[in-house]
Amino acid sequence: MQATITSTRRTFPVDNEGNVMRGDAAAAYLRAIAGGMPRGGVDVFQRTWEEQKAVYRAFLRGTGPRAAKPSWDAPHIDARAFDTHTTTAGEYRPSEAHTWLTRGGDGSSRPRPGESLRAHEYGFRRSVPSERWHFEYNRDQDVHRAADLAARLKALGFATVKAFQLSAGLDDDGRDGPRTWAALLGADYPEPDEPARALVEEPAAGPAGPVDFRAATYNVQLQHFGGGPYSEDATFVEDTLRASVLACQEADEAARDSIREATGFKVWAYKTLGIFWDPDKYDNGDRIELDLGTRYHGMIGTTLTSRKNGNSFIVASVHIRPKDAFRSAADAIGGKKADIARVIARLEGNPRVLVGGDWSSNAKDQMEAAGYHLVTPYVDTYDEGGNQHLDAVFAIGLDERAEGREHATSASDHDGLVARLTLPAPL
Numbered sequence: 001m002q003a004t005i006t007s008t009r010r011t012f013p014v015d016n017e018g019n020v021m022r023g024d025a026a027a028a029y030l031r032a033i034a035g036g037m038p039r040g041g042v043d044v045f046q047r048t049w050e051e052q053k054a055v056y057r058a059f060l061r062g063t064g065p066r067a068a069k070p071s072w073d074a075p076h077i078d079a080r081a082f083d084t085h086t087t088t089a090g091e092y093r094p095s096e097a098h099t100w101l102t103r104g105g106d107g108s109s110r111p112r113p114g115e116s117l118r119a120h121e122y123g124f125r126r127s128v129p130s131e132r133w134h135f136e137y138n139r140d141q142d143v144h145r146a147a148d149l150a151a152r153l154k155a156l157g158f159a160t161v162k163a164f165q166l167s168a169g170l171d172d173d174g175r176d177g178p179r180t181w182a183a184l185l186g187a188d189y190p191e192p193d194e195p196a197r198a199l200v201e202e203p204a205a206g207p208a209g210p211v212d213f214r215a216a217t218y219n220v221q222l223q224h225f226g227g228g229p230y231s232e233d234a235t236f237v238e239d240t241l242r243a244s245v246l247a248c249q250e251a252d253e254a255a256r257d258s259i260r261e262a263t264g265f266k267v268w269a270y271k272t273l274g275i276f277w278d279p280d281k282y283d284n285g286d287r288i289e290l291d292l293g294t295r296y297h298g299m300i301g302t303t304l305t306s307r308k309n310g311n312s313f314i315v316a317s318v319h320i321r322p323k324d325a326f327r328s329a330a331d332a333i334g335g336k337k338a339d340i341a342r343v344i345a346r347l348e349g350n351p352r353v354l355v356g357g358d359w360s361s362n363a364k365d366q367m368e369a370a371g372y373h374l375v376t377p378y379v380d381t382y383d384e385g386g387n388q389h390l391d392a393v394f395a396i397g398l399d400e401r402a403e404g405r406e407h408a409t410s411a412s413d414h415d416g417l418v419a420r421l422t423l424p425a426p427l
C-alpha cells in the first residue's frame with residue numbers, strides 16, 4: 001500500500017502555532033524534537049519580505065541586531081533558520097530549546113570557531129557571528145538526514161526518491177529538496193503507528209483538553225480603494241497570518257474567493273465582510289448578521305465548535321462606519337460608538353466570543369467596559385498619517401496564551417493582526 005500525499009508545499013508547519021520551515025529544515029527541526037529538544041522557546045521562524053525589511057531597517061538605524069538585507073535567499077525568508085529565545089529584560093535567560101541545542105559549548109556566548117554543539121548533528125549552525133540565538137540549516141551537514149529519508153521512503157513503499165516524487169506530482173529530479181521533504185512530512189502513512197510518522201505528528205490533545213489556535217483580522221482593502229492584487233492578499237493570509245479563524249473586511253467576492261482557494265477554508269460573506277475558518281478543525285452553526293446601514297459596514301459571524309474538544313465559541317468579523325459616513329465629525333464620534341454598542345448587544349449573552357475587525361476608531365475602552373479583552377497588539381495599523389488604532393481582535397472567555405502579533409503587508413493599507421489563543425476544555 002503506497003501513501004496518499006497531502007502536502008506538496010515548499011514549507012511545513014513545525015508547531016501548533018502554524019510556524020513553518022523549509023521542508024528539509026522542518027524535517028531536521030522535527031528530528032531534533034524527536035531527539036529530546038524541548039518544544040517552544042523559539043522567537044522567530046520564517047519572516048515575510050516586509051518583516052525582514054523592517055528588521056533590516058532597524059539594524060541600519062542602529063536600533064536592532066544585525067540582520068540580513070531582504071532577499072529571497074535570506075535565511076529567515078527562505079525559512080531555513082530560526083532564532084531561539086535567549087534574553088528577557090536584558091538578562092541572559094535562555095529557553096530550554098536554546099540550552100539543549102548549545103550543549104557541548106557555551107550557549108551564553110557568541111558563535112566561536114571550532115565550537116561543537118548538539119545542534120550541529122541536525123545540520124543547524126550559529127551562522128551569524130553576533131547572534132548566539134540564530135541557527136541556520138545546512139542540509140549537507142545534517143548527520144541524520146540520509147537515514148531518516150531511507151526510513152520514510154521504506155515506510156511509504158517507495159524504493160527511490162524519484163519514484164516518490166512521481167507519485168506526489170513533484171519534479172522527479174531524484175533530489176530530496178524542500179518540496180520533497182514537505183511532501184514526505186505531509187504524507188499519509190500506511191500504518192499510523194509507524195515511527196517515521198509519529199516523528200512529525202503533534203501529540204493529540206485529549207478529548208476534553210484545551211485547544212490552542214491562531215485567529216487573525218485583516219482589512220483587505222478593496223481594489224477600487226487602492227488595494228493590491230487579491231492574489232497577494234491570499235498569499236499574505238496563507239503564508240504570514242496562518243490563522244485557523246480569520247475575520248476580513250473590505251473583501252469583495254473576488255478577494256474572498258482568492259483567500260478561500262489559497263487556504264481551503266470555508267467562508268461566510270455579508271456585504272464586503274468575510275468570516276473564514278478551517279473546516280477540518282471546526283464545525284459551524286447558524287449565521288449571525290448585523291446591518292450598519294451602508295454598502296460596506298456591518299457584522300457577520302457564526303458559532304464554531306472545535307472538533308478536538310467539542311467546545312464552542314462565537315466568531316465574528318465587523319466593520320464599523322468611518323467618519324465619512326456621517327454628516328459631521330461630531331456626528332461620527334457618537335455614531336461610531338453607537339455602532340460598537342450594537343455589535344456588543346448583538347453578541348451579548350455568549351460565554352465565549354471572538355470578534356475582529358476594522359473598528360474605524362479606537363474601540364478598546366468601550367469593548368473592555370463590556371467585558372472584552374484585547375488579544376492583539378494595541379498599535380496603529382493604518383497607513384495614513386496619525387495614530388489610528390483601527391484594527392483589533394477582542395475576546396471573552398478565551399485565554400490569551402501568548403502575545404499577539406502585527407504583520408505589515410504591501411497588499412493593503414492596513415496591517416494584519418494575529419491573536420494566539422486557547423479554547424478552554426468544556427466544563
